[in-house]
Structure formats: structure tokens, C-alpha cells
Amino acid sequence: MSIIAIHKCSPTDTLDMQQMVPKLARVKSYFSDAPDVSTLEVEMADGVPVNYAPGQFNMLTVFGVxxxxxxxxxxxxxxxxxHTIRDVxxxxHALTRLKPGDLLGLRGPFGIGWPIRAAHSKDVLIVAGGLGLAPLRSVLYHILAHRVKFGVVTLLYGARQPEDILYQSEIAYWRESCEINVALTxxxxxxxxxxxxxxxxxxxxxxxxDPQNTLAMVCGPEVMMRFAAAALVEREIDAENIFLSMERNMKCAIGHCGHCQFGPNFLCRDGPVLSYEKLRPLLKVKEL
Ligand SMILES: Cc1cc2nc3c(=O)[nH]c(=O)nc-3n(C[C@H](O)[C@H](O)[C@H](O)COP(=O)(O)OP(=O)(O)OC[C@H]3O[C@@H](n4cnc5c(N)ncnc54)[C@H](O)[C@@H]3O)c2cc1C
Ligand code: FES
Structure with a gap:
């Protein structure tokens, strides 16, 4: 006698399956930011807006690639x-070749973003390296739209060379507006x-x-984040008030496949933004 086990899909399974299926989106506009970096504005083909928090990410599909x-x-x-994309x-590469009107797939938004609420009434220090300014730009937009809720806001931004500086006209505007302090290198x-x-x-x-009343958000290459976080601790910001956005290869983006595992964390589900307090011991482990 054979016994056939029948798996009944739970409501969670159904939700997970829905999250694995990309929805159709269309490129609305395209801007070349730097020699190998492009910014795409996309709109959902069904017209339903996607709500997201600063620091979240989408999974973008180029069909056939x-x-x-x-x-x-x-x-x-x-x-x-x-979305701002570096051709690596x-x-x-295929994403940065898309042009207005082209279709792509989009799943998301995923992950836990920057702790904006925890930054209310505090000084905010944003430290970005290279493409790391992309997820932090959402934070800056949010802060500028709710400026009175935050103390002194400072953006420290470094790029490899002047041509690689992203969002140059916006940075110039932020500098002139005096709403935030901006330092570039x-x-x-x-x-x-x-x-x-x-x-x-x-x-x-x-x-x-004010180190006792500051929340720092850091995004960039991992080595830069390690040095930046250590320098912030030197300046007496508590590790629990320093947040980094981590990157590991993503596949499912919903906490199932384990590709993005970093210590005990699945970065797609528990991150990508995590406190330095949690990350510090993991960042010391070679090739984790
Ligand atoms: C949460 C999150 C947010 C991201 N946001 C952006 C973004 O805004 N813009 C952007 O351009 N990219 C972003 N990335 C990185 C992007 O997902 C990878 O670069 C992606 O693998 C590119 O796919 P590919 O097929 O072009 O390159 P691949 O063929 O996958 O990889 C090309 C090279 O990049 C390296 N690489 C691949 N993935 C990563 C990674 N996650 N971290 C470090 N090195 C990697 C590979 O080792 C290889 O050397 C993000 C990644 C994560 C996890
Ligand atoms: S990408 Fe699959 S668990 Fe995170």
C-alpha cells in the first residue's frame, strides 16, 4: 500500500509564492549618472503604486537575463x-541598457530599511561611499520633507573620482539650501x-x-563601512545608534533560500540595515 502525503498550501505559502512572482514594470525615464552608473525611474504596468520605506530594495528582472x-x-x-544601478x-549590465518604454520584472519591496523613527529629535549623520548614496538618498528625501523632526543633519559623501559623484545637481541644491550640512571628498x-x-x-x-544624541547611517563598500563605523565609535556614538546596510547575494529575497546569510541573519529578511552593535562581531570574521 502506498501512502501519498498531500501538502495543503497554507495562507503563508500562498503569500510567499506571490512574492516570488515578478510584476511587470515599465521604464519611465533613464539618466546616466556616471560612466558605469544609470538611474532608472520605473512605473508599475498595472498602475498600482509601490509603497516602501527608505533602505528597502526591489528584485529587478531583465527577462531572459x-x-x-x-x-x-x-x-x-x-x-x-x-533605482540607481552600477554595471558590474x-x-x-542589461538593466543599465534599458530605455524608456522597455518592460522589466519587479518584486518587492523587501527588507528592513533605515531606522527613521529612531532618528526623530536626533542629529543625523549620513556617511555614504560611492553607490552607497543611492539607498541613503531616500532617507535624505524623507528628512527634507519632515525637516523639523530632526536635529543637525550631515551628509558625508566620498566617491572614487569627481565623475563618480552621484546626484550632483541635487547635492549642489542641498548644499545651497542649508537644510543639511554636506561634505564631499x-x-x-x-x-x-x-x-x-x-x-x-x-x-x-x-x-x-552631539555624539550622545546622534543616529548614524552608513552605506558603501564593506571595508569603508567597517572603518567608518569604527571612526564613529571613536567619536563616541554608541554602536547601537550606528546602522550599516549590508550586501550579500540575494536569490529569493523572502528568507527561504539562505543565499544572503550573514551569521545568524538572513539579510533579505533581517536586514539589509542592521545596527553596528549586531554587526561588529560578525564583521571581524574573515570571509563571512
Ligand atoms: C540589499 C541589496 C541592495 C543592492 N542595491 C544595489 C543598488 O542600488 N544598485 C546596484 O547597482 N547594486 C545593488 N546591489 C548589488 C547588486 O544586487 C549586485 O551587484 C548584483 O549581483 C548584480 O548582478 P549582476 O548579474 O549584474 O552581477 P553578478 O554577475 O552577480 O556579479 C558581478 C560582480 O559583483 C559581485 N557581486 C555580486 N553581488 C554582490 C553583492 N551583493 N555585493 C558585493 N558584490 C557583489 C560579484 O562577486 C561579481 O564580482 C544591491 C545588493 C543588495 C544585496
Ligand atoms: S535571499 Fe533567500 S534567504 Fe535571503
């Missing part, structure tokens, strides 16, 4: 769904660059904030 995790870098009101491999520059040369962590020494 593959899927990649990309942070949402627009204002968090669902009105404009914006097959999927990102580049790793390398020719004589035409009037600004600072050096790594972004060097800007932390001069930034003005």
Missing part, C-alpha cells in the same frame, strides 16, 4: 520608483577638482554632531 537586488533611491511616497555583471582627482581629496572616513573627524 536574470534578477538582481537593487535599492530604492527615490522619495518614499510611492510616487516615483527610482550580466543583470546590472574623492579618492583621486586632477587639478580641476576644487574640493577635498581623501577617503570619506577622514570627514568624520570634522563633522559637527
Amino acid at each position: 536574470g534578477e538582481a537586488a537593487i535599492s530604492i533611491s527615490g522619495a518614499p511616497n510611492g510616487a516615483r520608483l527610482i 555583471g550580466a543583470v546590472s 574623492v579618492d583621486h582627482a586632477d587639478v580641476k577638482w576644487p574640493g577635498r581629496v581623501g577617503v570619506v572616513t577622514q570627514l568624520i573627524d570634522q563633522a559637527k554632531f
Whole structure:
């Protein structure tokens, strides 16, 4: 006698399955930010807006090529769904080649974003390296829309070279508006660059904030985040008030496959934003 086990789908299974199926989206506009970086504004083909929190990400599919995790870098009101993408491999290359009107797949938003609520009434220090400004731009939009809720807000941003600085016109506007303090640096520059040369962590020494009442958000290459977080601790910001956005390869994005595991955390579900207090011991483990 054979026994056939019948698996009945629970409501959670159904929800998970729905989250695995990309919805159709269309490229609305395209902007080339830097030699290998493009910003795509997309709209859902069904017209239903996607609401998200700053720091969350979407899984974008180029049909016939593959899927990649990309942070949402627009204002968090669902009105404009914006992604800034660096061409590093097959999927990102295909994404940066899309043009207005082209269709793509979109699943999301996923993950836990930046702790905006916890930053209310505090000084906010945003430290970004390279493409790390993309998920932090959502935070800046949010802060600027609710400026009175925050104390001194400072953006420290470093790029490899002047051409790699993202969102240049917006940064100029933020600087002029005096709503936030902005300090920029580049790793390398020719004589035409009037600004600072050096790594972004060097800007932390001069930034003005009250360490006892500051929340720091850091995003960039992992090595930069490690040094930045250590420098922030030197400036007496508590590790529990420092947040980093971590990247690992994503597949399912809903906490099932384990591809994004970092210590005990699945970054798609428990992150990508986590406190330095949680991350510090893990960042010391080689090749984790
Ligand atoms: C939460 C999250 C948010 C992200 N947001 C953005 C974003 O806003 N813009 C953007 O351009 N990219 C972002 N990424 C990175 C992007 O998902 C990867 O670069 C993706 O693998 C690109 O796919 P690909 O096929 O083009 O390149 P692949 O062929 O997958 O990889 C090309 C190269 O990049 C390396 N790589 C792949 N994935 C990662 C990763 N996650 N971290 C570090 N190195 C990696 C590979 O080792 C390889 O050297 C994000 C990743 C995560 C996890
Ligand atoms: S990507 Fe599958 S568990 Fe995170």
C-alpha cells in the first residue's frame, strides 16, 4: 500500500509564492549618472503604486537575463520608483541598457530599511561611499520633507573620482539650501577638482554632531563601512545608534533560500540595515 502525503498550501505559502512572482514594470525615464552608473525611474504596468520605506530594495528582472537586488533611491511616497544601478555583471549590465518604454520584472519591496523613527529629535549623520548614496538618498528625501523632526543633519559623501559623484545637481541644491550640512571628498582627482581629496572616513573627524544624541547611517563598500563605523565609535556614538546596510547575494529575497546569510541573519529578511552593535562581531570574521 502506498501512502501519498498531500501538502495543503497554507495562507503563508500562498503569500510567499506571490512574492516570488515578478510584476511587470515599465521604464519611465533613464539618466546616466556616471560612466558605469544609470538611474532608472520605473512605473508599475498595472498602475498600482509601490509603497516602501527608505533602505528597502526591489528584485529587478531583465527577462531572459536574470534578477538582481537593487535599492530604492527615490522619495518614499510611492510616487516615483527610482533605482540607481552600477554595471558590474550580466543583470546590472542589461538593466543599465534599458530605455524608456522597455518592460522589466519587479518584486518587492523587501527588507528592513533605515531606522527613521529612531532618528526623530536626533542629529543625523549620513556617511555614504560611492553607490552607497543611492539607498541613503531616500532617507535624505524623507528628512527634507519632515525637516523639523530632526536635529543637525550631515551628509558625508566620498566617491572614487569627481565623475563618480552621484546626484550632483541635487547635492549642489542641498548644499545651497542649508537644510543639511554636506561634505564631499574623492579618492583621486586632477587639478580641476576644487574640493577635498581623501577617503570619506577622514570627514568624520570634522563633522559637527552631539555624539550622545546622534543616529548614524552608513552605506558603501564593506571595508569603508567597517572603518567608518569604527571612526564613529571613536567619536563616541554608541554602536547601537550606528546602522550599516549590508550586501550579500540575494536569490529569493523572502528568507527561504539562505543565499544572503550573514551569521545568524538572513539579510533579505533581517536586514539589509542592521545596527553596528549586531554587526561588529560578525564583521571581524574573515570571509563571512
Ligand atoms: C540589499 C541589496 C541592495 C543592492 N542595491 C544595489 C543598488 O542600488 N544598485 C546596484 O547597482 N547594486 C545593488 N546591489 C548589488 C547588486 O544586487 C549586485 O551587484 C548584483 O549581483 C548584480 O548582478 P549582476 O548579474 O549584474 O552581477 P553578478 O554577475 O552577480 O556579479 C558581478 C560582480 O559583483 C559581485 N557581486 C555580486 N553581488 C554582490 C553583492 N551583493 N555585493 C558585493 N558584490 C557583489 C560579484 O562577486 C561579481 O564580482 C544591491 C545588493 C543588495 C544585496
Ligand atoms: S535571499 Fe533567500 S534567504 Fe535571503
